Amino acid sequence: MTYQPIPVPIHFYIYLATLLFAIGIFGCLSRRNAIAILMSLELMFNACNIILVAFCQRWGITFTLQSFSRAQDIESPVGQIYAVFVITIAAAEAAVGLALVIAAYRHYKSINMDDINILKW
Amino acid sequence: MQTYIPPDYISFSWVLFFGVGALAFACVGLGVSWLVRYKQPGGRKYETYECAEEPIGPAWIRFNLRYYYFALLFLLFDVEIAFFYPWAVAFQSMKPRFSHAAGTIGFFEEYNFGFAIFGEMLFFIFLLTLAWAYAWRKGYLKWE
Amino acid sequence: MENGPEQDRKELRLYEAGNWFPPLMAGILVVTGLLVYLNYEFIVHHFYLPFISTPLEVFASTYRAYFLLLPEMLDLAGGILILLMDMIRPNKNRLRAPLTAQVTLILSYFPVIFTMYLTTRYFNAALGQYWGGLETIDPFSLFLKSIVLLTVNYVVVIAMRSKELPEKFSGEFYAFLMFAVVAVECVVSSSDILAIFLLTEFVAITSYILVGWLKNRPTSTEAALKYFLLGSMSSAFMVFGFAIMYGLSGTTNLYEMKVALHEVRMQDPSMVPVMLLSTLFFMVGIGFKLAIAPFHMYLPDVFEGAPTAIATFLSVTPKLATTAVFIRVFLLGLSTVADLWVPMMLICAVLSMTIGNLFAIRQTNMKRFLAFSSITHMGYMLLGLCAAGVIAKTNSNAAIQSLGYFGMLHYMVIYAIMNTGIFLIVSVVEHHSGGSHLDHFKGLVHRAPPSAYTMLVCLLSLAGIPPLAGFMAKFFVMWPLFEPNVELYPLAIIAILNMVVSAYIYLRIIKAMFLDKPMVEERFYPDTTYRYAMIPPFAFLALYLFGGYLIRWAYAYASSSYFLTINIYFGSSGPTGGL
Numbered sequence: 055m056t057y058q059p060i061p062v063p064i065h066f067y068i069y070l071a072t073l074l075f076a077i078g079i080f081g082c083l084s085r086r087n088a089i090a091i092l093m094s095l096e097l098m099f100n101a102c103n104i105i106l107v108a109f110c111q112r113w114g115i116t117f118t119l120q121s122f123s124r125a126q127d128i129e130s131p132v133g134q135i136y137a138v139f140v141i142t143i144a145a146a147e148a149a150v151g152l153a154l155v156i157a158a159y160r161h162y163k164s165i166n167m168d169d170i171n172i173l174k175w
Numbered sequence: 176m177q178t179y180i181p182p183d184y185i186s187f188s189w190v191l192f193f194g195v196g197a198l199a200f201a202c203v204g205l206g207v208s209w210l211v212r213y214k215q216p217g218g219r220k221y222e223t224y225e226c227a228e229e230p231i232g233p234a235w236i237r238f239n240l241r242y243y244y245f246a247l248l249f250l251l252f253d254v255e256i257a258f259f260y261p262w263a264v265a266f267q268s269m270k271p272r273f274s275h276a277a278g279t280i281g282f283f284e285e286y287n288f289g290f291a292i293f294g295e296m297l298f299f300i301f302l303l304t305l306a307w308a309y310a311w312r313k314g315y316l317k318w319e
Numbered sequence: 320m321e322n323g324p325e326q327d328r329k330e331l332r333l334y335e336a337g338n339w340f341p342p343l344m345a346g347i348l349v350v351t352g353l354l355v356y357l358n359y360e361f362i363v364h365h366f367y368l369p370f371i372s373t374p375l376e377v378f379a380s381t382y383r384a385y386f387l388l389l390p391e392m393l394d395l396a397g398g399i400l401i402l403l404m405d406m407i408r409p410n411k412n413r414l415r416a417p418l419t420a421q422v423t424l425i426l427s428y429f430p431v432i433f434t435m436y437l438t439t440r441y442f443n444a445a446l447g448q449y450w451g452g453l454e455t456i457d458p459f460s461l462f463l464k465s466i467v468l469l470t471v472n473y474v475v476v477i478a479m480r481s482k483e484l485p486e487k488f489s490g491e492f493y494a495f496l497m498f499a500v501v502a503v504e505c506v507v508s509s510s511d512i513l514a515i516f517l518l519t520e521f522v523a524i525t526s527y528i529l530v531g532w533l534k535n536r537p538t539s540t541e542a543a544l545k546y547f548l549l550g551s552m553s554s555a556f557m558v559f560g561f562a563i564m565y566g567l568s569g570t571t572n573l574y575e576m577k578v579a580l581h582e583v584r585m586q587d588p589s590m591v592p593v594m595l596l597s598t599l600f601f602m603v604g605i606g607f608k609l610a611i612a613p614f615h616m617y618l619p620d621v622f623e624g625a626p627t628a629i630a631t632f633l634s635v636t637p638k639l640a641t642t643a644v645f646i647r648v649f650l651l652g653l654s655t656v657a658d659l660w661v662p663m664m665l666i667c668a669v670l671s672m673t674i675g676n677l678f679a680i681r682q683t684n685m686k687r688f689l690a691f692s693s694i695t696h697m698g699y700m701l702l703g704l705c706a707a708g709v710i711a712k713t714n715s716n717a718a719i720q721s722l723g724y725f726g727m728l729h730y731m732v733i734y735a736i737m738n739t740g741i742f743l744i745v746s747v748v749e750h751h752s753g754g755s756h757l758d759h760f761k762g763l764v765h766r767a768p769p770s771a772y773t774m775l776v777c778l779l780s781l782a783g784i785p786p787l788a789g790f791m792a793k794f795f796v797m798w799p800l801f802e803p804n805v806e807l808y809p810l811a812i813i814a815i816l817n818m819v820v821s822a823y824i825y826l827r828i829i830k831a832m833f834l835d836k837p838m839v840e841e842r843f844y845p846d847t848t849y850r851y852a853m854i855p856p857f858a859f860l861a862l863y864l865f866g867g868y869l870i871r872w873a874y875a876y877a878s879s880s881y882f883l884t885i886n887i888y889f890g891s892s893g894p895t896g897g898l
């Protein structure tokens with residue numbers, strides 16, 4: 055009887071990603087510190103990355119004619135590439151967000167979102 | 176010969192082993208050193224660096240904003256480099272090949288995207304360089 | 320040699336003087352020369368011989384994808400050119416940068432119109448999916464591209480004359496604007512959830528920066544921060560939805576997803592809740608981008624805090640792009656699971672119309688008023704999508720050919736042009752009386768009659784008063800609700816009630832302009848640029864009323880039968896299959 059290692063089943067990844075995403079949403083909604091909200095956002099994006107990479111493994115070989123290449127039977131990297139793009143977008147957003155937080159701090163002397171409240175209904 | 180396919184929780188259990196192993200590694204190391212070492216609290220033990228610079232103040236200070244610019248520029252190149260890996264992998268299979276076979280019109284008879292891929296990466300690098308040159312020209316690399 | 324203070328100072332001076340350009344160029348030349356020398360054979364064989372040995376038509380058909388991206392490339396080149404100008408001579412681009420932007424925008428009309436002409440005469444000359452299905456070139460996208468370019472022309476005009484934008488960073492401002500335009504142009508033709516996510520995020524990130532452009536104004540920074548935090552949260556929702564869609568269907572291409580989702584549903588009905596979840600997440604993300612009702616909180620703050628030019632931009636251009644995303648995703652990728660998203664869309668439409676109107680009643684700031692007005696109009700626009708979705712329940716291909724799709728597109732174009740006209744006048748008034756409060760508009764007819772009458776036409780049009788274009792827009796978006804196989808009568812009743820309320824809110828502004836006494840009696844004369852810019856709303860109206868041939872051609876071109884519903888793969892005739 056040989057031991058056949060099989061990959062980790064996909065629903066484990068989905069549980070993990072959903073948990074991370076939920077933590078991210080909770081952080082975004084409950085924290086008042088702008089930097090903490092930014093960190094929660096990163097968590098949400100990374101949860102999406104986990105799902106994408108997991109499904110990329112799931113869908114590995116089934117690949118169609120017109121995506122990225124005419125070559126047949128190529129392993130589809132689309133989920134992983136999607137994850138790379140998500141990482142980049144998250145980094146760009148973090149950069150812009152930090153700059154905005156600094157700009158807000160100059161005016162309001164605080165990064166607490168409750169204190170930044172000139173604009174109202 | 177019978178193939179054994181373990182249930183989900185067993186196939187996932189190596190993650191648990193890793194976790195337990197990491198925890199044990201840390202605990203054993205700290206525990207053994209706690210057992211073996213001399214215990215002399217106080218004095219220089221409480222300083223940040225026992226045998227180097229004297230600290231000149233608390234660590235909870237406001238850092239210069241310049242660090243932010245440098246971190247941003249680092250981010251620019253650090254993350255964008257991530258695109259080079261998939262590009263390189265794809266380029267391996269699609270790099271330019273010159274076809275001398277009879278009956279072909281020329282280069283484009285095969286499904287080659289070599290030009291396009293190479294040119295696009297050149298353009299990508301050009302954009303990165305532009306961003307970097309922009310930061311340089313605007314003086315964000317100076318430490319004043 | 321001694322390394323004294325003199326030497327230090329000299330080195331410092333060299334460094335300070337910015338004498339980096341000659342050594343940089345020399346270095347680049349040396350490196351390039353070395354590379355060429357070392358790879359001579361490679362370069363000749365792969366970059367020179369193919370060019371001289373390939374017939375031109377083969378070359379053209381191989382690189383057709385690049386030619387079709389010419390408008391985007393021109394705008395990108397314009398943005399880079401502005402950035403380079405800003406690098407070479409900083410702080411001297413107050414006029415040069417907007418002129419460069421305007422010229423590149425006008426130049427990029429030509430490839431769009433040429434491709435339109437080409438695809439009208441030789442239908443499948445260039446239509447199809449390009450870039451591995453990331454972009455679909457079809458009449459729908461070309462038509463929206465031309466409208467996007469038109470609106471951005473207005474934005475540049477407003478920004479050029481604006482007093483509030485600092486002179487110091489004008490080069491960067493227009494560069495960012497051009498990059499955003501490139502992304503918007505790509506969004507309207509993207510047919511892959513990867514491209515949609517990437518490009519909508521691109522538009523969003525540039526918008527965050529542009530909203531917070533006025534660093535000295537606390538409201539601007541605050542608006543940008545709020546917009547950023549809510550916006551990136553919504554995009555996280557969107558990408559989560561996309562990830563699950565990818566997991567369900569195994570593809571990111573919307574044409575393939577349409578088929579794949581249907582198959583999954585037939586084979587495994589237990590997947591329906593997951594589909595519902597992913598659609599819901601996507602809806603949250605994209606609904607935020609379009610600012611429809613439960614996700615609209617940020618829009619008034621952003622409009623109030625942002626520079627007027629950017630408020631104009633946000634009220635029109637990204638909304639056109641997002642409408643294209645709505646149409647592509649809901650009527651193409653998710654059209655086989657239409658019964659899952661139509662109820663959500665109905666709720667969003669009703670909430671948008673009602674909430675927008677109710678909050679607009681009490682607004683005294685013109686920009687906040689316009690923000691709520693735009694929320695309302697997005698609600699009306701969704702009526703068309705609801706109707707098309709109901710048709711898609713029974714026949715997923717018929718949704719694109721339905722009246723709802725046509726009405727939605729029609730509504731969006733007329734809304735874009737009328738809203739831009741209103742924002743032009745708002746910026747004129749802001750320029751001359753220093754604010755956009757309702758008090759500044761009091762007695763506008765005594766102070767600047769042409770501006771007041773332009774505003775009157777645009778406002779009545781948005782309110783939907785019969786002879787004007789806005790009435791036709793509302794008519795065409797309501798009509799599909801009464802069709803025999805749609806029959807969304809309650810929705811139509813709510814929409815009509817809301818139109819009554821919205822007539823009141825627009826008449827309130829008109830009353831202030833025409834019946835109230837002005838705060839200052841002094842007249843003002845908008846300068847030449849503005850007077851020219853006032854022409855197109857009127858011209859559009861005149862065309863619409865009297866010479867409808869051109870407009871009818873445009874809508875016929877952009878609508879129904881020319882939207883690529885089937886998985887056309889024209890490129891397979893060419894050597895590389897359209898790349």
